[in-house]
Amino acid sequence: MSEKKLALITNGKRLDGRKLNEIRPMKIEAGVLAHADGSCYIEMGKTKVIAGVFGPMEFHPKHKQDPLTGILNCRYRMAAFSTEERIRPGPSRRSTEISMVTANALTPALFLREYPKTMVELTIEVLQADASTRVAGINAASVALADAGIPMRDLVTSVAVGKVDGQLVLDVAGKEDTEGETDFPVAMLPRSRKITLMQLDGHLTKDEFGKAMDLAWSGVDTIYKMQVKALKDKYVKEKIATEEVQK
Amino acid sequence: MTTDLLAPIMRENVLRLLNDNLRMDGRKADEFRVIELQAPILDKPSGSALVKMGKTTVMAGVQIELGTPYPDTPDEGALSVNSEFLPLADPEFEGGRPSDESIELSRVVDRGIRESKAIDMSKLVIESGKHVWMVYVDLWVLDSDGSLIDAAGIAALAALMNAKVKSAKVVGDKVEVGEDSKPLPLKDHPVPCTVIKVGDKLVLDSTRAEEQGMDCRITVTTRADGAICAMQKGLAGSFTQEEIAKAIDYSVERGKQVRKLLKIK
Numbered sequence: 001m002s003e004k005k006l007a008l009i010t011n012g013k014r015l016d017g018r019k020l021n022e023i024r025p026m027k028i029e030a031g032v033l034a035h036a037d038g039s040c041y042i043e044m045g046k047t048k049v050i051a052g053v054f055g056p057m058e059f060h061p062k063h064k065q066d067p068l069t070g071i072l073n074c075r076y077r078m079a080a081f082s083t084e085e086r087i088r089p090g091p092s093r094r095s096t097e098i099s100m101v102t103a104n105a106l107t108p109a110l111f112l113r114e115y116p117k118t119m120v121e122l123t124i125e126v127l128q129a130d131a132s133t134r135v136a137g138i139n140a141a142s143v144a145l146a147d148a149g150i151p152m153r154d155l156v157t158s159v160a161v162g163k164v165d166g167q168l169v170l171d172v173a174g175k176e177d178t179e180g181e182t183d184f185p186v187a188m189l190p191r192s193r194k195i196t197l198m199q200l201d202g203h204l205t206k207d208e209f210g211k212a213m214d215l216a217w218s219g220v221d222t223i224y225k226m227q228v229k230a231l232k233d234k235y236v237k238e239k240i241a242t243e244e245v246q247k
Numbered sequence: 248m249t250t251d252l253l254a255p256i257m258r259e260n261v262l263r264l265l266n267d268n269l270r271m272d273g274r275k276a277d278e279f280r281v282i283e284l285q286a287p288i289l290d291k292p293s294g295s296a297l298v299k300m301g302k303t304t305v306m307a308g309v310q311i312e313l314g315t316p317y318p319d320t321p322d323e324g325a326l327s328v329n330s331e332f333l334p335l336a337d338p339e340f341e342g343g344r345p346s347d348e349s350i351e352l353s354r355v356v357d358r359g360i361r362e363s364k365a366i367d368m369s370k371l372v373i374e375s376g377k378h379v380w381m382v383y384v385d386l387w388v389l390d391s392d393g394s395l396i397d398a399a400g401i402a403a404l405a406a407l408m409n410a411k412v413k414s415a416k417v418v419g420d421k422v423e424v425g426e427d428s429k430p431l432p433l434k435d436h437p438v439p440c441t442v443i444k445v446g447d448k449l450v451l452d453s454t455r456a457e458e459q460g461m462d463c464r465i466t467v468t469t470r471a472d473g474a475i476c477a478m479q480k481g482l483a484g485s486f487t488q489e490e491i492a493k494a495i496d497y498s499v500e501r502g503k504q505v506r507k508l509l510k511i512k
Contacts, residue, residue, distance in 0.1 A: 093353075093354065096347055097347075097351055097354050099347075100350075100351060101479075101480070101481075104463070104481065104482055104483045108483050188485075189485065194485035195480065195486045196483075196484075198479075198480040198491065200477055200478035201358050201362045201476070201477055202362055203470075203474050203475070204474065204475045205473070205475070206473070206475070206492075206495055206499070209475065209492065210492070
């Protein structure tokens, strides 16, 4: 263990220079894959995640179909090269849990009852991990699902609040995750303010919960605008491309 | 599957009763079942406990074994929590690979213990970087009638409370384990509390029937000082921030109640 504890906040600035309530620079691109019905590539700082959606399509195995609703199947994995130390490919207990909470975060946004007996297959692959990978995954997945044309009540937007050197920070990155006291990822339907994912590990008092949620909402509102823009940009590009062809 | 067909009927039933703040077993929405606890319950493992909440029955065993520390924590012992949802506990439980729910339960219980720093890991070192004690907590679900995470979390805590660590000394490059033992040093006593949401109603200590029709659930684990050390929103569905704040309040109270039952000062 290191002798001197690393100061994660100095003079109100975090290790990467951000203020406590700032999110990392982000990039969101919709429709990046040729074959998937919907897709999205996202960068939140150094975390890079790609999401792809196929469906709605026939559910296999047939005996697990639900006659009343389509089902969202989510597969979250980390690429072998996504972290400094190689990760053995394949599922892990962690990736199983994250796949589950991600599906649960997104399902409330989808009108799956319109597609009974089908499945929507969502794949989230973390290409580079610098904390908040499930958050980036959910943000990318929402855009990918919308890109696939799945009817949705709203996008789902996610962000992680952390506690570092005793202070709450928005959008946990790198060492803030490994050396910080708390990791608190949340996801919501921005317009109805409904919370569809909430997990915590670390330490948070009831008072801090309220303040952490204020930070989270501000992060969600910012990221939501970027998700919407990514979708609009894709269709503007397509419109321009179509017009070119028609000329 | 029969249970899926019953789900909407059960949900309607549950909601109808909840409108008058009633439940099928006569409890109010915020009432808990009586907890039956036997700790220890077994002789062979280091620590053990049996928890019953209504028909929900979970047995926990703690075994403390020699191991090597993780490379980034040479001066700490290690914790591993595992759960088995036995097929005899519920017609829906299949044998074989752990289900997603089983993995979720073990990870949520683990989080509560780990993040509250309940076990003083530094006291589990025999030789820095080489020999440490590994604490294995195994949660066996014997009968399922709702609130499995809560029952498992309480059983884990009760088992850890009667677990013993043997004495050990390094001789050359081997470890000699002695006959005498000391209680496992615990610094905190985390207690999980799960609130389910049915329609717009929040229900505590849900039964399996109530869970059939639930929209979602949130588990909040609190430490002895009332701070939250773990949270897990489960299943699809959504919560408002106010509902979660209420769940946190319930959890703080539940934590106090359970610690009193476990006779923690």
